[in-house]
Amino acid sequence: MDIRVEQGCPQCGAQVVLNETDQVLTCSFCSTKNYLQTSGPFRYVLPMAGRASSAGLLLAPYLRFKGTIYLVTDRGIEHRVIDTTQVANPAPGLPPSLGLRPQAMQLSRIDPEAGNRFLLQTIKAGAILEKAAAIGNLITQGGEALRHRAYIGESLSYIYLPLVAKEHGLYDGVTDGRLLNLDALDGHPLQGKRFDEAWQVRFLATLCPQCGAGLDGAGDCRVMTCANCQSAWAIGPEGLSQIDWRLQPGNVNTSLYLPFWKITAHIPALSIYSFADFVERANHPFLPRPQWRERAMSLWIPAVKLRPKIFLQAGRQATLSQWLVQPEEGRTTPNLFPVTLPASEARQAVKLMLAAATASPKRIFPYLPQVQLTEVVTQLVYLPCVDKGHDWVQPETGVTIAKNILRFGRSL
Numbered sequence: 001m002d003i004r005v006e007q008g009c010p011q012c013g014a015q016v017v018l019n020e021t022d023q024v025l026t027c028s029f030c031s032t033k034n035y036l037q038t039s040g041p042f043r044y045v046l047p048m049a050g051r052a053s054s055a056g057l058l059l060a061p062y063l064r065f066k067g068t069i070y071l072v073t074d075r076g077i078e079h080r081v082i083d084t085t086q087v088a089n090p091a092p093g094l095p096p097s098l099g100l101r102p103q104a105m106q107l108s109r110i111d112p113e114a115g116n117r118f119l120l121q122t123i124k125a126g127a128i129l130e131k132a133a134a135i136g137n138l139i140t141q142g143g144e145a146l147r148h149r150a151y152i153g154e155s156l157s158y159i160y161l162p163l164v165a166k167e168h169g170l171y172d173g174v175t176d177g178r179l180l181n182l183d184a185l186d187g188h189p190l191q192g193k194r195f196d197e198a199w200q201v202r203f204l205a206t207l208c209p210q211c212g213a214g215l216d217g218a219g220d221c222r223v224m225t226c227a228n229c230q231s232a233w234a235i236g237p238e239g240l241s242q243i244d245w246r247l248q249p250g251n252v253n254t255s256l257y258l259p260f261w262k263i264t265a266h267i268p269a270l271s272i273y274s275f276a277d278f279v280e281r282a283n284h285p286f287l288p289r290p291q292w293r294e295r296a297m298s299l300w301i302p303a304v305k306l307r308p309k310i311f312l313q314a315g316r317q318a319t320l321s322q323w324l325v326q327p328e329e330g331r332t333t334p335n336l337f338p339v340t341l342p343a344s345e346a347r348q349a350v351k352l353m354l355a356a357a358t359a360s361p362k363r364i365f366p367y368l369p370q371v372q373l374t375e376v377v378t379q380l381v382y383l384p385c386v387d388k389g390h391d392w393v394q395p396e397t398g399v400t401i402a403k404n405i406l407r408f409g410r411s412l
C-alpha cells in the first residue's frame with residue numbers, strides 16, 4: 001500500500017497529494033511540472049493528533065523499506081515483499097515500529113523552517129534491513145551457505161514521529177499516548193540535531209538540459225524523455241543525467257514498449273566475458289553460436305516494478321534471448337511504459353539475475369559472493385510488446401507479463 005504525501009506546489013502553493021514514490025509533480029491547479037531532487041531518501045513527518053502543528057518538536061526517526069528481499073542459497077531463490085517501518089534510534093519508550101500508521105495518514109515532508117530537532121539515526125539502515133529479512137524468514141538455516149541476498153527497493157524513506165514533552169512525560173504526538181516518564185531518562189534528556197542541509201528537497205523544472213523543451217514522464221517515473229531532441233534523462237541525486245537509450249522497433253501490432261536496464265559487463269569471478277562464456281558457464285543445454293564469442297554478455301533487468309516471481313522470469317527470459325534483439329537509437333513514441341525502477345536498483349539485481357538465468361545453480365551460486373562486474377555499461381532498452389488478451393507478449397524474447405501484474409507493479 002502506498003503512503004500519501006501532502007505537498008505544496010512550488011509555483012502556486014496549492015496543496016497537491018502525491019504518492020510517496022512520486023518524483024515528478026504536476027500541479028493540477030497551475031499545470032507546472034517539476035521534479036524532486038534530493039541527495040538521499042525522502043523524509044516525512046506524521047501528522048499530529050488534532051492536526052496540531054509539529055513545529056519546534058523533537059522528531060524520532062523510523063526507516064521505512066518497501067520492496068523485495070531476495071535470498072539465494074543452494075535451495076534456490078526465495079523472495080518476499082516486505083513493507084516495514086522500524087525505529088532507527090534506541091531511545092527508551094519509542095514504539096519499535098510505526099505499524100500501519102503511515103498508510104492511514106497523509107504525511108508531509110519535513111520542513112527546514114519548522115525548527116524541529118531530529119533524534120539521530122543510530123541504528124544503521126543495513127541492520128534494519130537485516131532485521132526485516134529475519135522477520136520475513138529470509139535467513140540461512142543451520143550451516144547453510146548464504147550465496148547472496150538482495151534488497152530491491154520500491155521505496156526507502158525516513159518517517160518521523162513527533163514527540164511531545166508534557167506532564168513529566170514523553171508523548172507520542174500522533175496518538176497522544178504516553179510513551180514514558182521523563183525521569184526514566186535518568187537525567188539524560190533526549191537531544192536532537194538540527195535539519196541537515198543534505199536532506200533538502202529541491203523542485204526543479206522538467207526542462208530538457210540539451211534543448212530546453214519540456215520533458216515527458218509520469219509521477220512515479222525515474223527517467224524522463226524529450227520528444228524534441230530524442231534524449232532520455234535519469235532523475236538522480238545530482239539532478240538530471242543523460243542516459244544511453246535504445247529501442248527495438250515494433251510494428252503495427254505493437255501496443256506497448258517495455259523498458260529494461262541492459263547491464264553489459266565482464267564477470268571475471270566466473271570467467272564470463274562473452275555471451276558464449278555465459279551459456280557454457282551456466283550450463284545451458286544449447287550450443288553457443290560462433291558469433292556469441294564476440295558478443296558481450298549483458299544482464300537484462302526489468303526497469304519496472306514487478307512482483308518478484310515475474311521480475312525474475314522476465315529478466316531471465318530477456319537475458320537468455322538477448323541475441324534475438326537488435327535495438328536501434330532510442331526515440332520517443334506513444335506507449336513507452338514509464339521506467340519505475342531506477343538503474344541504481346537494477347544494479348542491485350545483477351547477481352540475482354545471474355542466479356535466475358543459470359541452468360545449473362551449482363556452477364554459479366557458490367561464486368556469487370566473489371562476483372564483481374568490470375567494464376560495466378548501462379543502457380536503457382525498450383522492447384515492443386503485443387496485446388494478447390490478458391498478457392503483454394514480447395515477440396522476439398517471449399517475455400510475457402500479465403496485464404494486471406504490470407498495473408499492480410506501479411503501486412506494489
Ligand SMILES: [Zn+2]
Pocket residue numbers: 009010011012013014027028029030031032
Ligand atoms: Zn501549482
Ligand SMILES: [Zn+2]
Pocket residue numbers: 208209210211212213226227228229230231
Ligand atoms: Zn531535448
